[in-house]
Amino acid sequence: MSLSETAGAKMADGGTEAPKQAFWVRNGHFLLLAPGVVWMILFLVIPLIMMVYVSFWTQTTFAIKSDLTTKSWVTFFASETYFGALLRTLRIWLTVLFFTLLIGYPTALFIGQFVRNKTVQTILLVACVIPFWTSFLIRVLAWRPMLGKEGAINIVLQKIGIISEPIEVLLFTELSVIIGMVQIYVVFMVGPIAFMLARIDESLIEAARDLGASAWTIFRKIIFPLSLPGVVVGAIFVSVMVLGEFATAAALSGRKVNLLGNIIVTQVGSLKWAFAAVVGVILTVVMAIVITTLLRVVNLRREL
Amino acid sequence: MMELRGLSKSYDGRSAIADLSLRVEDDEYLTLLGPSGSGKTTLLRLVAGLDLPEHGRISLNGQDITALPTYRRGLGFVQQNYALFPHMSVADNIAFGLRNRVESPVSDEQEVERRVAAMMDLVGLQGLGNRMVGQISGGQKQRVSLARTLITEPKVCLLDEPLGALDANLRERMTVELRNIRQSLGVTFFHVTGNESEALAMGDRMIVLDEGRAIQVAPPDEIFDRPATVRVAKFVNSYNILEGGVTDGVFVCGDLRLPVPDGGADTRYIAVRYDTPSFEAEGTDGAAGQAGLTATFLTSEFMGSRVVYFFRSEAGTVFEVERHLSRSDPETFTGGDRKRLGWPVSETLFFDGNGDRLVVTHARGAA
Numbered sequence A: 001m002s003l004s005e006t007a008g009a010k011m012a013d014g015g016t017e018a019p020k021q022a023f024w025v026r027n028g029h030f031l032l033l034a035p036g037v038v039w040m041i042l043f044l045v046i047p048l049i050m051m052v053y054v055s056f057w058t059q060t061t062f063a064i065k066s067d068l069t070t071k072s073w074v075t076f077f078a079s080e081t082y083f084g085a086l087l088r089t090l091r092i093w094l095t096v097l098f099f100t101l102l103i104g105y106p107t108a109l110f111i112g113q114f115v116r117n118k119t120v121q122t123i124l125l126v127a128c129v130i131p132f133w134t135s136f137l138i139r140v141l142a143w144r145p146m147l148g149k150e151g152a153i154n155i156v157l158q159k160i161g162i163i164s165e166p167i168e169v170l171l172f173t174e175l176s177v178i179i180g181m182v183q184i185y186v187v188f189m190v191g192p193i194a195f196m197l198a199r200i201d202e203s204l205i206e207a208a209r210d211l212g213a214s215a216w217t218i219f220r221k222i223i224f225p226l227s228l229p230g231v232v233v234g235a236i237f238v239s240v241m242v243l244g245e246f247a248t249a250a251a252l253s254g255r256k257v258n259l260l261g262n263i264i265v266t267q268v269g270s271l272k273w274a275f276a277a278v279v280g281v282i283l284t285v286v287m288a289i290v291i292t293t294l295l296r297v298v299n300l301r302r303e304l
Numbered sequence B: 001m002m003e004l005r006g007l008s009k010s011y012d013g014r015s016a017i018a019d020l021s022l023r024v025e026d027d028e029y030l031t032l033l034g035p036s037g038s039g040k041t042t043l044l045r046l047v048a049g050l051d052l053p054e055h056g057r058i059s060l061n062g063q064d065i066t067a068l069p070t071y072r073r074g075l076g077f078v079q080q081n082y083a084l085f086p087h088m089s090v091a092d093n094i095a096f097g098l099r100n101r102v103e104s105p106v107s108d109e110q111e112v113e114r115r116v117a118a119m120m121d122l123v124g125l126q127g128l129g130n131r132m133v134g135q136i137s138g139g140q141k142q143r144v145s146l147a148r149t150l151i152t153e154p155k156v157c158l159l160d161e162p163l164g165a166l167d168a169n170l171r172e173r174m175t176v177e178l179r180n181i182r183q184s185l186g187v188t189f190f191h192v193t194g195n196e197s198e199a200l201a202m203g204d205r206m207i208v209l210d211e212g213r214a215i216q217v218a219p220p221d222e223i224f225d226r227p228a229t230v231r232v233a234k235f236v237n238s239y240n241i242l243e244g245g246v247t248d249g250v251f252v253c254g255d256l257r258l259p260v261p262d263g264g265a266d267t268r269y270i271a272v273r274y275d276t277p278s279f280e281a282e283g284t285d286g287a288a289g290q291a292g293l294t295a296t297f298l299t300s301e302f303m304g305s306r307v308v309y310f311f312r313s314e315a316g317t318v319f320e321v322e323r324h325l326s327r328s329d330p331e332t333f334t335g336g337d338r339k340r341l342g343w344p345v346s347e348t349l350f351f352d353g354n355g356d357r358l359v360v361t362h363a364r365g366a367a
Helices: A003-013 A017-054 A071-078 A080-114 A118-133 A136-141 A143-147 A152-159 A174-199 A202-210 A215-243 A247-253 A260-269 A273-297 B040-048 B090-100 B109-123 B138-150 B168-185 B196-202 B220-225 B230-235
Strands: B002-011 B014-024 B029-033 B055-060 B075-078 B156-160 B188-193 B205-210 B213-218 B239-243 B245-247 B250-253 B256-259 B269-273 B278-280 B290-302 B306-313 B318-324 B338-344 B349-351
Touching (some): A080 A118, A080 A174, A080 A260, A136 A247, A143 A152, A143 A247, A202 A215, A202 B075, A215 B090, A247 A260, B002 B040, B014 B055, B014 B213, B040 B188, B075 B138, B090 B109, B109 B168, B138 B156, B196 B220, B230 B269
Parallel strands (some): B029 B188, B029 B205, B156 B188
Antiparallel strands (some): B002 B014, B002 B055, B205 B213, B245 B250, B306 B318
């Protein structure tokens, strides 16, 4: 007899105690959710609501008042600097997403499909994570002696005589920010895709081959569609991290490339809470749209 | 007609297929019976072109296909686990080969649809074309897998344990249907299985594979009645096999003594089919031409149309006797009953030390 049947039987007895007891028997398992729900309400839902609320507060140079106004919002969309930062963030995000996929997919394809030994697969995936054994800051700053005017790349290219003058666009430009981000985040693309690819049953590929399909058709019709959930998960990882980025941009652009994240940092630094909240709301909305769109691409619930 | 000549293949120095030769006729249902580890999967992979043999040739209608890639062999391969494409509908799965093959793909969608519909009718999948493969039953998956292969019109269709994953009920229905589908298309089915009753029931001809060799190739009734070796007799799972040796013209196996006919001097194994012994009272001495043993009843199993009785023989081995209820009423024994089981010597098979069946002559009319 299941729990609910027990409860039903007690209810039928009609005792005064029975309904109360039955309620807890039926719904007691929801108590398991309580710690999580409390935590999320306190530290996610309330702060989100506060952020939206604060974004309408009145900001003066030295203080912030809770009088509602849309001034901060108007400033954001009217200002070339701030609206430009939104567009730049979107552009850099799309570029980084494109390159992480371009570099990550073939790598994942190799690990997931052409390495059949599970141990070697794991070793290769771990190897992808080795850069993470150093701190984020070192990984980012290490690009400076690499890309700088007198950095490794320029020296080597000059030594072998390909260029006579150092290439200056390598560092403290949007390019250096993109190079840095792609290097840091590509592994988040490789992992989920390699995982999905490794799960594809070898017999499916044999069956397709047996039915006369070429290697390219097999990739297009079987392997790629089946790896798509991995691509989407990887893209979500990369998107969430790149959209909220500020450190790489600050370190590799010499503060010339300002992303939404950098604006939040500076505004909070100068105690402009209302304006920082506006940028925060916009960033949250952008991320929500991006994730929803990506999830529309595949039905993750069905595929995973 | 497909011909395999002298095929060999080994993995890590262990021989999986050893010097195997075989001829597969057009328009026949060929079953291959092999216990696990006999090399049947390897053989299928060689024929399908998923692996290359170390020695030997495979030819199809006179053309050497040993080194041809799978899709150019004109063969179809229905995999054991169906290997359906999980992200496609039933109809798209079936149409995959037509649309995507390298050689003469069908680009006319109407033609594809027409052929897919015809194939779905044939295998009994009417109206399921739009379902995803995750939404259909095991038996239906089996049909999709078969249809997907047959629609490409292979000359020979290889089936790797096609009924293995189905429950008993469905298995019996598919047995009949597979034969019907094959007949209506006139294609050769090469059906590999580890189940002896499946191999016996379905094949026009049957191959018994053991340790990488085809030890007997014959129609199923012949394999069942006259297994070429003692191993075949074991695989068909219908013989009591007694192991012993001949001394002074009598087969000795433990405490058991059995007569041996002319030509049986080298007998090492005697095989008695489950349905040959008859029950006699204890102490009955066999007439001339009869053999028998005394055994203790252990238990019986009611199988619907027949009853199987298990005895422990004098030789210490379990001895099975089968009674078909259409021919006699069941007999009830209690555990520990001692019975004499008798059978005509002429109905037993004799095998020598190598396991090969001996040709013996029975003294006729001696009784």
